[in-house]
Structure formats: structure tokens, C-alpha cells
Amino acid sequence: MAPMVSIFAHERSTTHDVTNQPPPLVPYDASEDTALLEGLRREGAGWAEEGIRRLGLRAGSAQAQEWAELANRHEPELRTHDRYGNRVDEVEFHPSWHHLMRVAVGEGLAGAPWADGRPGAHVARTAGGLVWGQTDAGHGCPTSMTYAAIPALRRQPELAKVYEPLLTGREYDPELRVPSEKRGLLAGMGMTEKQGGSDVRTNTTAATPTAEPGVYTLRGHKWFTSAPMCDLFLVLAQAPDGLSCFLVPRVLPDGSRNTFRIQRLKDKLGNRSNASSEPEFDGTVAWLVGPEGQGVKTIIEMVNCTRLDCVMMSATLMRRTLVEAGHHVRHRRAFGARLVDQPLMRNVLADLALESEAATTLSLRLAAAADRAVRGDTDEAAFRRIATAVGKYWVTKRGPAFTAEALECLGGNGYVEESGMPRHYREAPLLSIWEGSGNVNALDVLRALRRESGSAQALFAELALARGADARLDAAVTRLKDQVAQTSEAGARRLVELMALTLQASLLVRHAPPAVADAFCATRLGGDWGHAFGTLPDTADLDTVLARALPDGA
Incomplete structure (x- = not known):
């Protein structure tokens, strides 16, 4: 009878083969961006x-x-x-x-x-x-x-x-x-x-x-x-x-x-x-x-540096979770096709890719302003002063929603600790709290506008570099100028959000491919967007956006 027990145990342990699961994302090149x-x-x-x-x-x-x-x-x-x-x-x-x-x-x-x-x-x-x-x-x-x-x-x-x-x-x-x-x-x-x-x-x-x-x-x-x-x-x-x-x-x-x-x-x-x-x-x-x-005055330079790092780390989490999501959907099949080939999933991924590129591009622009300010460029110092607070407010606010959407791309697989995604998700809210919560940063932007005349001038000088390249961006800059003159404390978040979006859009219009810049301006500034990621318009060139963000097979 002993051999029979052994056979039955073997049969019970092989009820299925593991299929349709992505391979581990190791190793990968984190600089392939x-x-x-x-x-x-x-x-x-x-x-x-x-x-x-x-x-x-x-x-x-x-x-x-x-x-x-x-x-x-x-x-x-x-x-x-x-x-x-x-x-x-x-x-x-x-x-x-x-x-x-x-x-x-x-x-x-x-x-x-x-x-x-x-x-x-x-x-x-x-x-x-x-x-x-x-x-x-x-x-x-x-x-x-x-x-x-x-x-x-x-x-x-x-x-x-x-x-x-x-x-x-x-x-x-x-x-x-x-x-x-x-x-x-x-x-x-x-x-x-x-x-x-x-x-x-x-x-x-x-x-x-x-x-x-x-x-x-x-x-x-x-x-x-x-x-x-x-x-x-x-x-x-x-x-x-x-x-x-x-x-x-x-x-x-x-x-x-x-x-x-x-x-x-x-x-x-x-x-x-x-x-x-x-x-x-x-x-x-x-x-x-x-x-x-003069304790506050002494540490203000420290604050500028740590706020830059909050933007950078939020952008890093976005990129990491986007890569995880992209890897999963390239290898997972559902309803007869790879997830990455299904139109709605491609829309979600492309929307996340736009957000990630905008965050990364802004992070590096802020770092450049810091670098030039250290070397004595007063215009860049004025830009850094306001733009770092703007970026800290907005990019860190986008982080939790972004990581949640990227996690959802993995479905239940993303909700378990083994995937690593819950760790990234728990990390995301910290960046909007550390070195001043959203309200603190929004009010700091107002303070800079009211007390440091060079800050507003530096911001609008940066935005002017993209003037005429996109009508939606030009219209948003006009709205922003009106809001700067009228905004009260209670409206500070709305003002800073528009500042951040126009700044990101201007950088993408100047430096990213037209497909990326057009999709970002259409959605973030032009109103052709829903309230969740994955609501890009039918006119968006998803293939170009995804090929740029996830070059290995998207």
C-alpha cells in the first residue's frame, strides 16, 4: 500500500503548471530611460x-x-x-x-x-x-x-x-x-x-x-x-x-x-x-x-535642497512602478491577448508614461537651476526659489495616485508584498509630507510671489521660452498670469497646480517628441482628460509615447 500513497501524493501535488506569469524583473537597467x-x-x-x-x-x-x-x-x-x-x-x-x-x-x-x-x-x-x-x-x-x-x-x-x-x-x-x-x-x-x-x-x-x-x-x-x-x-x-x-x-x-x-x-x-x-x-x-x-534663514538653503530631493524621489518611484507595470503587461495575457496589446491598458500605460516623463524632466531642470545658482546665476537662483516649491507641491501629490494605478496594472499580483509594489505604494505619500506638506509649499509659493518680485519674473521667463509652440500652453500661461494677480490664500493650491502643469508642459513642448508634448497639453491643460489615469483622447499617439517610455517591446 505504501507505493499507492506515494503515487496519490504525487498526483495531488501536480494539479497544474504555472503559466501566464511574468518572469522576474531582474536584472534590468534602471538607467534605460x-x-x-x-x-x-x-x-x-x-x-x-x-x-x-x-x-x-x-x-x-x-x-x-x-x-x-x-x-x-x-x-x-x-x-x-x-x-x-x-x-x-x-x-x-x-x-x-x-x-x-x-x-x-x-x-x-x-x-x-x-x-x-x-x-x-x-x-x-x-x-x-x-x-x-x-x-x-x-x-x-x-x-x-x-x-x-x-x-x-x-x-x-x-x-x-x-x-x-x-x-x-x-x-x-x-x-x-x-x-x-x-x-x-x-x-x-x-x-x-x-x-x-x-x-x-x-x-x-x-x-x-x-x-x-x-x-x-x-x-x-x-x-x-x-x-x-x-x-x-x-x-x-x-x-x-x-x-x-x-x-x-x-x-x-x-x-x-x-x-x-x-x-x-x-x-x-x-x-x-x-x-x-x-x-x-x-x-x-x-x-x-x-x-x-536667524535659524529659519540659515536653514532655507537646506530646505531648497531637500525639496528638490522630494521631487526627485517621487519621480523615481513613478519610473520604477511604471517599469514594473510595463514588464507585467508585456508578459501577461488576458481574454486572448497580451495585456500590453489591449487598447485600454495601453491608454493607462501611456498616461502614466506622460506623468513620469514630466516628473523626471522637471526634476532635472530644477537640479540644473540649483547647479547654476550655486555658480552665481541670479536668474536661475530666482527660478529655483519658486519652481522648487511648485515642483515639490505637485509632483509629490501625483506620486500616490500614480503608484496606485501602476500597482493596479498588476491586479492581485501587485497587491501582495512579494511583488514589491506595496512597498513603493507606502513610500509615495511620504514625499508630499516631508519638508513641508502641500499647504506649506503652496503658501510658500504665494510668499515668494508677494515678497520676492524676481520669482514671478523668473518663472514667466522660463515659460516664455515655449511661447507660440502650443496654443493650449499659451492660453494656460495667460490664465496663470491672471491668477497670480488675484489668488488668495484659499486658492493657493489651484494656483500652484496650474504653475506646475504649465511648467511641465513648457519643458515637454521644448524638449520631448511632439506626440508626448501634444498628449500632455491636450489632457493636463486642454481639458481633454478624465479624472483617472487611462483617459487619454483617441487622438493621442499611444504607440510613440509607449515606445519612448518602455523601449524594450512596448
Whole structure:
């Protein structure tokens, strides 16, 4: 009888063969993106293309994708004390986190552009983020903050002299040691508190001067401080003359631990590979950065940099999920045909492709403005000031809806964790919250329009470069000029949305193929569009749009 049981068991285990499932999307080339490569060359960083292509192959490799999966599965853990009861306040990460960080820092995605004299260095970094960010978004947080900390730190030249060479280096050194003795540094920031959030002027953390000039002690708390294992933090606190910016090292020059008590790690919706914490300061030693009372003014350059990265990471998530959706529908059949050959699915994919290209193109244009502003171009600085806030508002708002639609292209396969799509979906809302929610950014745009006359002029000068190329765009610019003169606070979101769409349309009209620009203008500006992705008009050239966005067989 034993052989009969064996036969029956075998029959039960082979009820079907696995068919009609796409192969794994590994390996793939994350730099195989025509809009990205064209923008890299156009915005002055063509010299970086070979490195971007190499990084794209690495990002899409089985090894890098496994690092990303493991770093999110094995989340960081807080260790407040050592075995003897000493307070240590350390966060332990899975080795995969360190692998991701080592590549990111080594490829110049942290502070490296500030030490690179080549025009386009900041564009090259953004392009690298658009590619390498297709692994894991969480480790982009400390690299972004390190990048953003440098212009703020330069407000205190004696501190910048000590720390900038290590912040701009390409060596990842995760050990907690005296910063000046390390091979490379990472910087974080501690701005918000429980009672205020974005309203940092309500901060209660107190900064008390010591006998040593420029040195203070802090007492208070921070509500949302990401990457607590960074070496240095820029922190806002109330000094005698008002809200001020301070540099807080984790380890003091004498080798002792600074007081940086991590109360807990946040249990977040997404971004789970990255640790976000609530630190307490009690006699914490800090160095003043910039004048007392000018904390917000000191960190404003940091805000411009991190907002650029919010746009970049949203564009990265769009591209990654578009590639996932495209891969699935090319290999999946339903109702007698490949999904990619079915008209309605092609409409959805093409609509997503338009959104993705517009986001990528705007990201690189903003990076170019940052690059030129650093090199003294005042017109580009004025454009950067308003356009970065506009892009931060709009592109990050589009991210969650985009990733949801891309996930839906996979059907039930996209709803399970194994696909990776739920991780991307949970990541998307963060970018519209971090560095100022939608309202904060919309109001910041209004503030720029009312207080900085050069901002509006710079924006309309950029839009004028496409004048006469598309009647729908010209009409939208006219409407925008009227709205700028009339908009109240309550209408700020409507105004900023129109700004973003006209800016994206002008870039596509100037730089993308006619099929892409026409479809974008018809839908986003001309009103020939529904309320969901996949409602492009019958006149749209879907084949050209898809061939550009997904060149390998779409």
C-alpha cells in the first residue's frame, strides 16, 4: 500500500503548471530611460552618462534588489543601553542597509557635488538618485540630508572648514566616533517638535550659551528626527535672541558621547528601512550655525535642497512602478491577448508614461537651476526659489495616485508584498509630507510671489521660452498670469497646480517628441482628460509615447 500513497501524493501535488506569469524583473537597467538620459545631457551633465549607465545596471541587479528587500524586511532596531546598563542610544541596521549606503555615498549621492567644480555636478547627482533610488527609498534620507546640510553649514565657515571635506567625501563610515577622525560623515536634521510640526517658530527646545563663544547647551526634544545614526545634526532651538540653528555632533571632540537620548523609533507607514526617532536633549553640546535669531534663514538653503530631493524621489518611484507595470503587461495575457496589446491598458500605460516623463524632466531642470545658482546665476537662483516649491507641491501629490494605478496594472499580483509594489505604494505619500506638506509649499509659493518680485519674473521667463509652440500652453500661461494677480490664500493650491502643469508642459513642448508634448497639453491643460489615469483622447499617439517610455517591446 505504501507505493499507492506515494503515487496519490504525487498526483495531488501536480494539479497544474504555472503559466501566464511574468518572469522576474531582474536584472534590468534602471538607467534605460530616454527622458532621463536626454535631460542629463541637456542640463549640462552629459559627462556623467557613463557613470549613470553603470549605476543603472547595478541598481537593477539581483544583488541590489535583494539588499533593498532585506533592508525593508529587517527593520532598524533601537538599542538604548548596553549590557552593563550604560546609555548608548544606537540603532542597529541589517547589513543590506550598509551595502546600499556604501554605494550611494561612493557614487556621490550625498555631499559630493559641493566639492565637484564641474558644471552639472548637481544634475549628475539628481540623475544618480533617479537611478539608484529604484532600489530602496529609505536610505535616500541620510544622503539627502547630508547633501542639504552643506550650504547651511557654510554660514559658519570655521565649522564648514572642519566638517565639509568629510561630508563631501565618498567614503561611508558608519561607526560612531569623533567626527574629525572619521573617513566620511553623514548629517541629519532635527527641526520639528510635538507642538508645532512645520511651525518651527513654536519650538521650545532651549539653547543656553556657555562660557565658550559659539558653544551652547540644548534642553528639549525633537518629534521627527530621521537617520539618528548620522554623525552631525542641524537642530533648531530657541537662543536668547530667538530661533537659531545649531550643529549637534553625536560624539564630542574628546571622544565622549553627546547627550542624544533616543526615546523611540517611529512606527511609520513606509520608509521602514530608515530609522526615524524622537531624541531628547539635556545638556547637549551644540555649536551655533549662523547668527542668533536667524535659524529659519540659515536653514532655507537646506530646505531648497531637500525639496528638490522630494521631487526627485517621487519621480523615481513613478519610473520604477511604471517599469514594473510595463514588464507585467508585456508578459501577461488576458481574454486572448497580451495585456500590453489591449487598447485600454495601453491608454493607462501611456498616461502614466506622460506623468513620469514630466516628473523626471522637471526634476532635472530644477537640479540644473540649483547647479547654476550655486555658480552665481541670479536668474536661475530666482527660478529655483519658486519652481522648487511648485515642483515639490505637485509632483509629490501625483506620486500616490500614480503608484496606485501602476500597482493596479498588476491586479492581485501587485497587491501582495512579494511583488514589491506595496512597498513603493507606502513610500509615495511620504514625499508630499516631508519638508513641508502641500499647504506649506503652496503658501510658500504665494510668499515668494508677494515678497520676492524676481520669482514671478523668473518663472514667466522660463515659460516664455515655449511661447507660440502650443496654443493650449499659451492660453494656460495667460490664465496663470491672471491668477497670480488675484489668488488668495484659499486658492493657493489651484494656483500652484496650474504653475506646475504649465511648467511641465513648457519643458515637454521644448524638449520631448511632439506626440508626448501634444498628449500632455491636450489632457493636463486642454481639458481633454478624465479624472483617472487611462483617459487619454483617441487622438493621442499611444504607440510613440509607449515606445519612448518602455523601449524594450512596448
